[in-house]
Each structure stands twice: as structure tokens, then as C-alpha cells.
Amino acid sequence: MRVKALGMISGGLDSTLATKILVDMGIEVEGINFSTGFCVTEHSRNFKDEKKPLRPNEALRLANELRFKLHLIDVSKDYLPVVITPKYGYGANLNPCVDCRIFMFKRMRKLMDEFGAQFMFTGEVLGQRPMSQHRQALKTIERDSGLEGLVLRPLSAALLDPTVPEVKGWVDRSRLLALAGRSRKPQMALAKETGLEDYPQPAGGCCYLTDPQYTARLQDFFDHNGKANLTNEDVILLKVGRHFRFSENIKVIVGRNERENNFLKVYENGRHVFRVPEWPSAHMLAEVKGALSPDEVRRLASIAARYSDAEDKGRVAVEHLNGESAEILEVSSIEEAALEAWRI
Numbered sequence: 500m501r502v503k504a505l506g507m508i509s510g511g512l513d514s515t516l517a518t519k520i521l522v523d524m525g526i527e528v529e530g531i532n533f534s535t536g537f538c539v540t541e542h543s544r545n546f547k548d549e550k551k552p553l554r555p556n557e558a559l560r561l562a563n564e565l566r567f568k569l570h571l572i573d574v575s576k577d578y579l580p581v582v583i584t585p586k587y588g589y590g591a592n593l594n595p596c597v598d599c600r601i602f603m604f605k606r607m608r609k610l611m612d613e614f615g616a617q618f619m620f621t622g623e624v625l626g627q628r629p630m631s632q633h634r635q636a637l638k639t640i641e642r643d644s645g646l647e648g649l650v651l652r653p654l655s656a657a658l659l660d661p662t663v664p665e666v667k668g669w670v671d672r673s674r675l676l677a678l679a680g681r682s683r684k685p686q687m688a689l690a691k692e693t694g695l696e697d698y699p700q701p702a703g704g705c706c707y708l709t710d711p712q713y714t715a716r717l718q719d720f721f722d723h724n725g726k727a728n729l730t731n732e733d734v735i736l737l738k739v740g741r742h743f744r745f746s747e748n749i750k751v752i753v754g755r756n757e758r759e760n761n762f763l764k765v766y767e768n769g770r771h772v773f774r775v776p777e778w779p780s781a782h783m784l785a786e787v788k789g790a791l792s793p794d795e796v797r798r799l800a801s802i803a804a805r806y807s808d809a810e811d812k813g814r815v816a817v818e819h820l821n822g823e824s825a826e827i828l829e830v831s832s833i834e835e836a837a838l839e840a841w842r843i
């Protein structure tokens with residue numbers, strides 16, 4: 500019988516090594532790369548550094564290198580409730596790692612049937628992540644997703660109970676590894692040994708939900724808009740630009756470079772727009788609940804003036820657009836201290 504394994508592939512070093520171990524054993528591998536909406540590669544952090552290229556999808560790169568089929572699956576809509584109401588709570592930031600794994604493993608269970616795979620595998624390492632990769636969490640995740648005995652973790656398998664593919668002899672347990680803990684040095688040494696050179700830097704961070712700055716913005720959203728109102732559009736916009744909480748009802752997003760300015764222009768609908776037409780300037784959006792007072796409009800315009808090349812030129816003409824209405828205001832740049840107090 501030809502054995503097929505379905506892998507959860509991020510394309511990072513750990514899933515690269517796990518896949519290589521199974522491919523070298525002659526197991527047929529297919530890969531799944533889930534897109535949650537919170538993955539760094541979807542809207543790379545490199546957004547803020549225009550000189551760096553956007554990060555590629557590493558899973559696709561790996562599938563190409565090791566020659567296996569990879570399925571890119573967008574789960575972002577169904578994933579929002581996992582972030583909003585996680586049964587097992589959050590980690591150090593707003594990362595609901597245990598619920599996230601259960602959500603993905605349940606999907607994997609269905610996909611195994613669809614693709615005719617006998618078991619699934621991951622690049623997880625025992626004890627590497629404090630919330631989801633300790634022994635008890637691994638068991639809870641398997642149990643709650645209906646996958647007991649069917650999840651192989653080739654990098655730590657020798658330290659874990661034998662799984663169905665090992666017991667049935669589909670996989671040679673003696674060729675599985677006994678890695679544990681947070682250090683990535685053994686994986687890097689192994690990559691060198693096996694001639695793997697092209698992999699992303701380990702522990703580079705692949706999920707915005709573990710990023711303190713991103714999760715501060717997400718928490719601000721929860722506090723001011725309510726968790727239940729989070730949409731996929733909000734998830735995207737929280738990744739881009741500088742964010743300022745101006746008041747209970749007003750949040751401001753300011754692009755940091757041309758890449759972000761162009762991106763923000765796509766999201767003008769339903770938001771107030773401020774820009775400085777006569778000078779190079781950042782694109783600025785204001786998310787407003789209710790109506791703006793004339794004083795609030797002027798204060799917001801002064802933020803747009805601050806992020807223009809005319810910031811030190813005294814009075815600056817700032818354009819304010821709100822749906823069909825447009826006006827020009829003459830304002831000075833906002834004071835730095837006020838701005839810093841609003842920064843999220």
C-alpha cells in the first residue's frame with residue numbers, strides 16, 4: 500500500500516525538516532498551507548521597509564523544492580471566532596494557539612479524507628512553544644480535533660507515544676527525531692547536514708497574533724468596537740501604517756511609505772480621508788463613529804500636516820474628504836507630544 504501523509508506546511512525550517520524526513524522514507528506527501536488572515540507572509544512586515552522585497556510564500560517555495568503538491572487554503576473568514584472567543588484562552592499576546600491548532604487540525608481531518616491520506620504531520624517540536632507544544636497541549640489538541648494517534652511529529656516523535664503510522668510500520672520510528680525545547684540550533688545543524696540551504700530564518704515570527712504591536716492594536720479594536728464586530732478588513736488594516744487612538748470614537752491610520760499609502764487608498768470607502776495635495780505626504784484615513792466636530796476635523800488635519808514635507812512650514816493646506824464632500828483647511832502640524840500620547 501502506498502502511504503500518503505498530509506502535512507501542515509508553513510515552509511519554515513521545522514516543517515521543511517519534517518517533510519524531508521518523510522519524503523526521504525518514500526512516503527507520498529501532500530501539503531496544506533492555511534491562510535488565517537493573521538499570517539505575516541500575507542501582508543508582510545516588510546510593508547514598512549520599501550527596500551526589502553515582500554516575503555514570498557515559503558510553503559510554495561518548499562513544495563517546489565521537495566516536489567510535492569501544496570494546497571493553499573483560505574480559512575480567514577471561519578478563523579475569526581477562534582481569535583474572538585478562544586475556549587483555551589490566549590498566550591502572551593492575543594494568540595489563541597491551542598484553539599488555533601484545534602481549528603486547523605479539524606480542517607486537516609476532513610482534508611485527509613478528501614485527499615486519501617492515512618495520517619497527518621506537522622513540524623511541531625515538543626516544548627518549543629509554551630502554549631501549544633507542551634505534552635498535555637499536544638494531547639488536548641489531538642483529542643478535541645478527533646485525530647488521536649493520527650498526528651505524526653517527525654522532529655519529536657521519538658519522545659512521544661507511538662502514533663498509528665509508526666505502530667502499523669508505515670513510518671520507520673527509528674528514523675524519527677527526539678528534538679525538544681526552544682533552541683533552533685539542532686534544526687539548523689540538521690539543515691546543514693542534509694544540504695538544505697534555502698529556508699527562512701528560524702523563529703522569525705510567522706503570526707501577527709504573537710506580535711506585541713499588532714496585538715496592542717487588536718486589543719484597542721476590541722476595547723472600542725467590541726470583539727464581535729471584527730472583520731477581515733479590520734484584520735488587514737491593523738497591519739498597515741501608524742495607528743493613533745485620537746478619541747473614543749476616532750482612530751487614525753497614517754501610511755509610512757508609498758507602498759502603504761497606495762494600499763490605504765483602497766480602503767477609503769466609509770472612512771474620512773486627509774491629505775496634503777501640494778506636498779509629498781502620507782495618506783491618512785480616520786475611522787469615525789458618529790459625526791466629527793469642526794474642532795476634531797482641524798486636529799485631524801493637523802496630523803496629516805505633520806506627516807507631509809510641509810510639516811515645518813507653518814500653515815499648510817490639508818484636504819479633507821468624507822464621501823461626496825470635500826473641504827480645504829489651513830492648519831499647522833500637530834504637536835509631537837499630543838501625537839505620541841495617541842499612538843497605539
Ligand code: SF4
Nearest residue numbers: 594595596599706708
Ligand atoms: S502562533 Fe498563531 S498560527 Fe501559530 S498556533 Fe499560535 S495563533 Fe496559531
